Amino acid sequence: MSVEYEVVIGLEVHTELKTKTKIFCSCPTEFGSEENTHVCPVCLGLPGVLPVLNKRVLEFAVRTGLALDCQIAGFSKFDRKNYFYPDLPKAYQISQYDLPICYHGCLEIEIGGAAKKIGITRIHMEEDAGKLVHDGATINTSAYSLGDYNRAGVPLLEIVSEPDLRSPEEARIYLEKLKAILEYIDVSDVKMEEGSLRCDANISLRPQGAKTLGTKAEIKNMNSFKALQKALEYEIERQRKILEKGGRIIQETRTWDDAQGVTASMRSKEEAHDYRYFPDPDLVPLVVDPQWVKEIKDSLPELPDTKRKRLTSEMALPDYDARIITGSKALADFFDRVVAGYNEPKTVSNWMMGELLRLLNAKGIEIDKCKVTPENFAALLQIQADGTISGTMAKTVFEEMFSTGQDPALIIREKGLVQISDEGILAGVIDKVIAANPQSVADYKAGKEKTLGSLVGQVMKETKGQANPRIVNKLLKEKLPLFPA
Amino acid sequence: MKITVSDTEHVAKLARLDLSEQEKKRYTQSLNDILGYMEVLNRVDTTGVEPTAHVLKLQNVFREDTIRPGLDKKLALDNAPEQENGCFKVPRIV
Numbered sequence: 372m373s374v375e376y377e378v379v380i381g382l383e384v385h386t387e388l389k390t391k392t393k394i395f396c397s398c399p400t401e402f403g404s405e406e407n408t409h410v411c412p413v414c415l416g417l418p419g420v421l422p423v424l425n426k427r428v429l430e431f432a433v434r435t436g437l438a439l440d441c442q443i444a445g446f447s448k449f450d451r452k453n454y455f456y457p458d459l460p461k462a463y464q465i466s467q468y469d470l471p472i473c474y475h476g477c478l479e480i481e482i483g484g485a486a487k488k489i490g491i492t493r494i495h496m497e498e499d500a501g502k503l504v505h506d507g508a509t510i511n512t513s514a515y516s517l518g519d520y521n522r523a524g525v526p527l528l529e530i531v532s533e534p535d536l537r538s539p540e541e542a543r544i545y546l547e548k549l550k551a552i553l554e555y556i557d558v559s560d561v562k563m564e565e566g567s568l569r570c571d572a573n574i575s576l577r578p579q580g581a582k583t584l585g586t587k588a589e590i591k592n593m594n595s596f597k598a599l600q601k602a603l604e605y606e607i608e609r610q611r612k613i614l615e616k617g618g619r620i621i622q623e624t625r626t627w628d629d630a631q632g633v634t635a636s637m638r639s640k641e642e643a644h645d646y647r648y649f650p651d652p653d654l655v656p657l658v659v660d661p662q663w664v665k666e667i668k669d670s671l672p673e674l675p676d677t678k679r680k681r682l683t684s685e686m687a688l689p690d691y692d693a694r695i696i697t698g699s700k701a702l703a704d705f706f707d708r709v710v711a712g713y714n715e716p717k718t719v720s721n722w723m724m725g726e727l728l729r730l731l732n733a734k735g736i737e738i739d740k741c742k743v744t745p746e747n748f749a750a751l752l753q754i755q756a757d758g759t760i761s762g763t764m765a766k767t768v769f770e771e772m773f774s775t776g777q778d779p780a781l782i783i784r785e786k787g788l789v790q791i792s793d794e795g796i797l798a799g800v801i802d803k804v805i806a807a808n809p810q811s812v813a814d815y816k817a818g819k820e821k822t823l824g825s826l827v828g829q830v831m832k833e834t835k836g837q838a839n840p841r842i843v844n845k846l847l848k849e850k851l852p853l854f855p856a
Numbered sequence: 857m858k859i860t861v862s863d864t865e866h867v868a869k870l871a872r873l874d875l876s877e878q879e880k881k882r883y884t885q886s887l888n889d890i891l892g893y894m895e896v897l898n899r900v901d902t903t904g905v906e907p908t909a910h911v912l913k914l915q916n917v918f919r920e921d922t923i924r925p926g927l928d929k930k931l932a933l934d935n936a937p938e939q940e941n942g943c944f945k946v947p948r949i950v
Contacts, residue, residue, distance in 0.1 A: 390921050391922070391923055392919075392922065392923050392924075396926070397922060397923055397924035397926070398923070398926045405929070405942065406929075406942040406943050407929050407932050407933060407942055407943065408929050409926065410926050410927055410929075411926030411927050414926075415932060423917060424917065424918050424919065425918070425919050425920075425921050426919065426920060426921065427920075429918070448909045448910070453870075455872055457944075457946040457949065460944075470909075503946075503949075504943070510949055510950055511950055513948060513949070515945055515946060515947055515948060516945075516946050516948075516949055517941060517943035517944065517945055517946075518943055518944040518945075518946055519943050519944075520944070645870060650909050650910065652910065652911070654917075655910050655912060655914040655915050655917050656909045656910055657915065657916060658916060
């Protein structure tokens, strides 16, 4: 008899905060600089130095906690997490252990049309580690490693979810939602490819209906949403096969190999999780003023869910459209700015979901790198609405704008793309088309109304697509009465 | 709670200390003496006393988020036992 298993997943998400300086010293946090140029005695862990907390880090942590419905701790402190690994020069990481800044939050996701609340266990502040480049192909085959400490001390938040996720899909949706919220509240760049958003997963299986959790594996190195989902799907099958054969899951850390599509056991750390945390004597405790928390709460921007509701209720957008547009802050801001210049939300939404996203996806670029400005986008929609150009022409113009970033009016002028709405000119063309297509005309007159379309097509062809189709339709119907009087 | 030689070995390993047999014995005794004193402290009634997070009566010490120059790259690397390509060179990790 085969057992049905329930999948249990919890995510630990690390996000780099976009402060100007590091968490405990005044070095810049900028990404991609020359090695060891953003370092000082504090982040290099030289003797006798004193770390001092960047107030902005605390503010961002509280802001994130509030956006995720957390309790903000009245009393909080920093602890040392001790381990020997040269990614941190001090041989410990300053983190928070038993008194994190935020706890007991939740994030609502939608799965199969139904809302589901995912608990947030805690959010704590800590310092990021430096970057090591190993001499060999892997750490195990390297004779030495090279340390760059520009990233050491960059502020991080670790956001830990409850084991409330029940499928790889739920995990991906949760991470996407979390990313959107962090982007909206402007605390992080949330770029998975640059490592400013990173995700580890704890995953276990248990027989359906069981109350206790199965033994979990921790999966690391999932650098995209797709990788997260694929890694978890792989891991479920791996664990299921072991359990079905009556085997036991070993509690361990596994790394996702995206190229091979497998998870592999990492060097098992015999003394794993013996970090000997203790309060950091160099940093004094935090007592957060409730009035300050209230001020931060009042300054929170509109969050994705609220914005989505506003788009559906005030702008009458379908929920599907609203969901996609509010899925990223950049897209939502873009939408707002186009609507500010052309107040037809549904038309704007159609164009964004159709043309804009199609081209962005095809070229594999993000909206913030898009050459079309919202102002030019609005101008194009206005020109189309005025009847100067047809919908088809507008799409051609848009593609041109997308690749060159040019003003739509300029493109229209240069390409001579002006719609012909002059009834006198169109009437001449229509007469020619009627004379050249006696069969179609006869069919139409005999009651085959669909034939009108092919006649309209002929007129469009004659005018190189410049004829105003609405007027062509009207004139054709006038010239070819369906039921002769 | 009694510390055994194997506890001492475990702690020494975590601290990357290589102890001789004699040292293991000595440190096991020292650790037991320290924990024995803790047992004395444990007899104090601490009902209603908050755990101490810091010995100073200070809280909320912050810096503003303003960039200040750190160490020049050359200066930062000067004291490193070994360096390569502008990085700190560290021996085999595992």
